Amino acid sequence: xxxxxxxxxxxxxxxxxxxxxxxQPVQVTITPAAKDGVFSYKLPxxxxxxxxxxxxxxxxxxxxxxxxxxxxxxxxxGNLDLNIxxxxxxxxxxxxxxxxxxxxxxxxRVNLTDFNEAFVQPFTYESKQIKEEKKKExxxxxxxxxxxxxxxxxxxxxxxxxxxxxxxxxxxxxxNVVLHNKYNVKQEGKINYxxxxxxxxxxxxYNLPVSLPKKTIRQYxxxxxxxxxxxxxxxxxxxxxxxxxxxxxxxxxxxxxxxxSEENKPEDFDDFWDRTIKELELIDPEYEVIPAADKDISTHxxxxxxxxxxxxxxxxxxxxxxxxxxxxxxxxxFGGYRKLLDPIYFPDFAVLSMLPRGVGDYxxxxxxxxxxxxxxxxxxxxxxxxxxxxxxxxxxxxxFFSNSHLFKFDLSRVGVFGGxxxxxLALVVSxxxxxxxxxxxxxxxxxxxxxxxxxxxxxxxxxxxxxxxPIGYIVKYMNETKTASKEKILNNLKYFAIKNFVPDIDxxxxxxxxxxxxxxxxxxxxxxxxxxxxxxxxGSELYVFHDLGHEVPESYNNxxxxxxxEKLARSIRQPGN
Numbered sequence: 001x002x003x004x005x006x007x008x009x010x011x012x013x014x015x016x017x018x019x020x021x022x023x024q025p026v027q028v029t030i031t032p033a034a035k036d037g038v039f040s041y042k043l044p045x046x047x048x049x050x051x052x053x054x055x056x057x058x059x060x061x062x063x064x065x066x067x068x069x070x071x072x073x074x075x076x077x078g079n080l081d082l083n084i085x086x087x088x089x090x091x092x093x094x095x096x097x098x099x100x101x102x103x104x105x106x107x108x109r110v111n112l113t114d115f116n117e118a119f120v121q122p123f124t125y126e127s128k129q130i131k132e133e134k135k136k137e138x139x140x141x142x143x144x145x146x147x148x149x150x151x152x153x154x155x156x157x158x159x160x161x162x163x164x165x166x167x168x169x170x171x172x173x174x175x176n177v178v179l180h181n182k183y184n185v186k187q188e189g190k191i192n193y194x195x196x197x198x199x200x201x202x203x204x205x206y207n208l209p210v211s212l213p214k215k216t217i218r219q220y221x222x223x224x225x226x227x228x229x230x231x232x233x234x235x236x237x238x239x240x241x242x243x244x245x246x247x248x249x250x251x252x253x254x255x256x257x258x259x260x261s262e263e264n265k266p267e268d269f270d271d272f273w274d275r276t277i278k279e280l281e282l283i284d285p286e287y288e289v290i291p292a293a294d295k296d297i298s299t300h301x302x303x304x305x306x307x308x309x310x311x312x313x314x315x316x317x318x319x320x321x322x323x324x325x326x327x328x329x330x331x332x333x334f335g336g337y338r339k340l341l342d343p344i345y346f347p348d349f350a351v352l353s354m355l356p357r358g359v360g361d362y363x364x365x366x367x368x369x370x371x372x373x374x375x376x377x378x379x380x381x382x383x384x385x386x387x388x389x390x391x392x393x394x395x396x397x398x399x400f401f402s403n404s405h406l407f408k409f410d411l412s413r414v415g416v417f418g419g420x421x422x423x424x425l426a427l428v429v430s431x432x433x434x435x436x437x438x439x440x441x442x443x444x445x446x447x448x449x450x451x452x453x454x455x456x457x458x459x460x461x462x463x464x465x466x467x468x469x470p471i472g473y474i475v476k477y478m479n480e481t482k483t484a485s486k487e488k489i490l491n492n493l494k495y496f497a498i499k500n501f502v503p504d505i506d507x508x509x510x511x512x513x514x515x516x517x518x519x520x521x522x523x524x525x526x527x528x529x530x531x532x533x534x535x536x537x538x539g540s541e542l543y544v545f546h547d548l549g550h551e552v553p554e555s556y557n558n559x560x561x562x563x564x565x566e567k568l569a570r571s572i573r574q575p576g577n
Contacts, residue, residue, distance in 0.1 A: 002084070005135060010564070016355070016361055021161060024116060025053060025054045025055025025056075025057070025059075025115075026051060026052070026053055026054070026055070026059060026110075026112055026114065026115035027051070027054060028049065028050070028051050028052075028110055028117070028119065028262055029049070029050040029052075030047055030048070030049050030050075030108060030119055031048045031050070032046070032047050032119060032123060033045075033046035033047070033048070034123070035094065037121075037122065037123040037124065038123070038124050038126070039098065039123055039124070039125045039126070040125065040126040040127070040128075041126070041127055041128040044095065044098075045092060045096050045097075045098045045104075045106075045123065045125060046094070046095050047093070047094045047106065047108070047121060048091065048092075048094075049063060049082060049091070049092045049093075049094065049108065049110075050089060050090075050091050050095050050114075051082065051083040051089060051090045051091075051092075052088075052089040053085065053086055053088055053089065053090075053112065054087070055086060055114065056086045057086060057113060057114060058083070058084065058085055058086060058113070059082070059083075059084040059112040059113045059114060059115065060082060060083045060084070060112065060113055060359055061081075061082050061110070061111040061112040061113060061115075061372070062079050062080060062081050062082055062111055063079065063080040063082060063092055063108060063109070063110055063111075064077070064078075064079050064108075064109045064111065064247060065078055065079075065080075065094055065096070065106060065107065065108045065444075066106075066107045067104060067105075067106050067107075068104065068105055068107070069102055069103065069104055070102075070103040070104065070105055070122070070382070072291050075096070075098070075104070076096055076097070078094070078096070080092050082110075082112065082490040083255065084112070088166075093109070094106070098125045099127060100125070100127065100326070101125060101126050101127045101129075102124070102125060102222075103122070103123075104122070104123055104124070104125065105120055105121070105122050105123075105504070106120070106121040106122075106123065107119070107120050107121075108120075108121065119338055120402075123180055125518065130456075131454070142373060145504075149495070152182050152183040152184065153182050153183070154179060154180065154181055154182070154183070154187065154212075154239065154241065154244045154246065155178075155179070155180040155182065156177065156179055156237070156239055156246060157178040157444075158175055158176075158177055158235070158237055158248065158510060159175065159176045159177075159178070160175055160252060160546060161174040161175060161221075162172075162437070164543075164544045164545065164546050165250070165251065165252035165253065165515060165544070165546035166252070166253050166256050166412055166544060167227070167254050167255075167548050168254065168255050168256070169255070169571065170333070172223065172224075172225065172227075173223065173224040173225075173227050173254065173346075174221065174222070174223050174224070174406075175221070175222055175235075176219060176220070176221050177191060177208075177219065177220045177221075177222070177237070178217065178218075178219050179210065179212055179217070179218050179219075179220070179239070180216075180217045181212040181213070181214060181215065181216050181217070181218075182215065183214060183215075183243070183244075183482065184214050184215060185214050185242075185243065186211075186212065186213050186214050186242070186399070187210075187211075187212040187214075187241040187242050187243060187244060188210065188211050188212070188241065188242050189209075189210050189239070189240045189241035189242060190207050190208060190209050190210055190240055191207070191208040191210055191220065191222075191237065191239060191240075192205070192206070192207050192208075192236070192237075192238040192240060193205070193206055193208075193222065193224075193225055193236065193237050193238070193321075194235070194236045194238075195226070195227070195232050195233055195234070195235055195236075196229070196233070196457055197231060197232070197233060197234070198232040198233070198234060198251075198371070198521060198523040199458050199459055199462050199523070199524070200462035201228055203233065204224065204225070204226040206222065206224075206450055207455055208222055209221055210239075210241065212241070223483055225332050227254045229254070230254055230255035230258035230259050230260075231254060231255075231259055231523075232252075232253055232259065232521075232522045232523045232526065233251065233252055233253075233254060233339060234248060234249065234250070234262065235249070235250040235251065236248075236250075237249075237250060245313070249516065250515075250516075250546070251515035251516060251522065251546060252515070252546065253515070253522065253526065253544065253577045256526070256544075257530065257531060259526045259527055260527050260530060261452055261455055261499065261523070261524070261527035261528075262454075264452075264454060264494050264495050264497070264500075265494065265499075265500040266491075266495060266500075268529065269494075269495060269500055271434060271541060272381070272495055273435065273495075274435060276387060276390075276391060276533065277391070277394070277432065277435050277436060278309070278496060279310060280309065280310050280391045280394070280395065281436075283308055283309070283312055283358065284308060284309065285307040285308055285309075285395060285399070285402070286306075286307060286308050287305065287306070287307045287402065288304075288305070288306040288307070289303050289304075289305055289319070289397060289403070289406060289439070290303060290304040290305075290306070290338075291303055291304075292304045292318070292343075295318065295342075295343050295532060297345060298323075298364075299323055299347065300320045300321060300323060300343075300345045301320070301321050301323060301432045302318060302319065302320050302321075302343045303318070303319040303321070304316055304317075304318060304319075305317050305318070305319045305352060305399060307395060307399065309356075309357070309388065309391055309392045309395050310388045310391040310392070311329065311359070311388060311389070313357050313365065313366060313388060313392075314362055314365075314397075315354075315355065315357055315362065315392045315396075316360065316361065316362070317341075317352045317353050317354040317355055317396060318341065318342065318343040318344075318352070318353045318355075319343075319350065319351070319352045319353075320343045320344060320345050320346075320350065320351050320464045321350045321352075321407050322349075322350070327347065327348055327408045327409070327410045328350045328407075328408075328409065328410060328569075329343075329348070329349055329350075329409075329410050329415070329418070329568040329569050330349065330350045330351070330352070330400045330409050330411070330414050330415070330427070331346065331349045331350070331351045331369050331412030331414075331415045331417060331564070331568075332351075332352045332354055332393075332396050332397050332400075332412070332414075332415075332416045332417075332426075333351060333352070333353045333354065333416075333417055333418060334354055334356075334393055334416070334417070334418035334421070334422035334425035334426055334429075335354070335355070335359070335375070335418065335421070335422050336418075336419060336420040336421050336422055337373070337420065337421045337470070338358065338359055338373055339359070339421075339422075339448075339468055340355065340361055341353035341354065341355060347368050347562075348569040349564070349568070349569060350400075350407060350409055352396055352399065352400070354392070354393060354396040356389045356392035356393055356396075356425075357385065357388050357389055357392055358373045358376070358385060358389065364442065366385065366388070367385075372473045372476075372477065373385060374386075374469070374470050374473050374474060375473060375474060375477040377475065378477065378484075378492065378493075379435050379483065379484040379488065379489060379492065380492070381492040381495050381496075384492060384496065386450075386496050387423070387496075388559055390425070390428050390429075390432065390496070393428065393429050393491075394428075394429055394433060394436070395426045396434050396440070397414065397416065397429055397433060398436065398438070399416065401438055412441070413441055413567075413568040413569070414439075414440045414441050414568075415440060415441060415442045415443065415444065415564060415567065415568050416430060416440050416442075416443050416444070417443070417444035417445070417560075417564075418444075418445065418446070419446035419552070420446070420448070420449055420519070421448075421449055422446075422552065423444075423445030423446050423448035423449075423512075424445070424448040424451070424498050425444050425445065425511075426445050426448075426451055427443060427448060427498050427501060427502055427505065428501050429443075429447050430443040430505045430507055430509070431501035431502060431503075431504040431505050432501070432504075434504060434506060435561055439506065439507065440507050441507055441508070441533075441566065441567060441568060442507050442508045442510070442512070442563070442564070442567040443505065443507055443508070443509045444509070444510040444511075444560060444563065444564070445509065445510070445511050445512070446512040446552050447512060447513060447514055447517055447519070447525065447550055447551070447552065448498055448511075448520060448525060448528070449469070449519055449520045450470060450496060450497060451497065451498045451499050451520065451524035451525050451527075451528040452497055452498075452499050452523075452524040452527065452528065453469055453470075453471070453474070453493040453494070453497055454490055454494075454497075455498075455521070455523050455524050455527075456470070456471045456521060456524050457471050457474075457490070459521045459523055459524075460472065460475070460518075463518065467518040467519050468549060470519070473494075474489065478554070496530055499524075499527065499528040499531055502528055502529075502531045502532050503531050503532070503533055505532060505533075506533075506535075506536060507536070508536070508537065508539040508540050508567060509529075509532060509540040509541075510540065510541055510557075510560065511525075511529050511540065511541070511542045511543070512542075512543045512544075512545070512552050512556060513525040513526055513542070513543075513544050513545075514544070514545045514546075514548040514549060514550065514551065514552070515531065515544065515545070515546045515547075515548075516546075516547065516548060516549045517548070517549050517550045517552070518549065519549075519550045520550060522544075526544075529542050541563075543556060548575060
């Protein structure tokens, strides 16, 4: 019974469908050429209309189409005639001309003998310009996504093809550039490198084309054949790529041994310092050696050493002495600008860490208003604070000669050392101590400042930003006070420039200079080293670090220990020897 009911239902459905088809003898199918309804200059607007006459009556009439924007603005219209026999079909293609980007509606009305109906076909059109702009936007979006990669960057490594960027006529200036493109996008452009002197005079400029596929490393070599004159040169390396720009600064030396500065030693330089030392000698040092048990360590005793210096100013330092019995060589350490030194514990040395005037416990007595130390008394060489500081450091070395009986110091092995201002003080003491009838055996100076105030100022005035110390403080003082001319102050500073002391040094010197140092520019430090007399230079060593500022690498610090050991502590003398 259930089966019979299903058959009856199916018969009723078929009869109904036939009846409907009989009522709709015309079937219309509209197909856009762009399935997604998006046309462009590459895929013009086109609709195919297929009309099937399933009835027994011929169908005649037309197709009328009207194109408007989606906002209703009229664009165009057209008509196509139709005659369709029974059981036949007609196919018509509509190609409305569209050139402007936008959204449209095509209304197609089919008017036949037994059929009249309208069809609306929405679509969009993209012109060539918009298509290209959209493509660029999509490409740019991909690029931006690639550039936002947290690991993305261009790593630039400039390598001088000569150790420490020291070139000469026999070893021409040549560099290797390594570019590591860590971005997931190709980079194209150029490397621009400009060469100037240290004071900013233009020398030459070159461009090198660059193409970096994504995630690749490329190397390029370039020569700088224009360098003929000895000196310090700066290299400004500019990377201009599709999506990356960067500038790095470098420097090199051409003909190291020939790099010199102008002679500017005052005629009465020697008389000035001889007289100053005599003034110092008239002052009783009143040395005091006070145990500082709170600073002792398991291997060393520490003492606070106080004494009177020039103008009866009291200064002090920290003396560390190994507990193990022996006759130890001695070192005097000088600190950087306004730097407080703590005791230094070397296993094979007695070390005095010196705190000259203007630093530490007695600072207020010489500088009650906390004026920038380097400007204190700068207008008068007799009152300039560094006249006293140089004497403080000289007397610190004399402490060992005057008190060797206290700890059995080995005065045949004496060294001085420091970095920055400390390096300058070590060089000054190594020079002036000869005038007292004593000497040191070796001197170590890292990136010494105060080498040449005139050249330092000339370099700083051409820099984008003037470094604060030392020359920046001096320039600020001159601009704010205006009580002394620039010429007068520079003339006073010539008595304190390290370049004018070093020719009198008679001990070995370990000397470090860096080429990116704006506090102690190589145009000041290198000529100063070259002023050491020939005999001293034969026993000395100069280390140049081309890629560092006002610092030295840790590997060099390790080497300094070896230097002192070989020069002073190779065999520690036992008591009685």
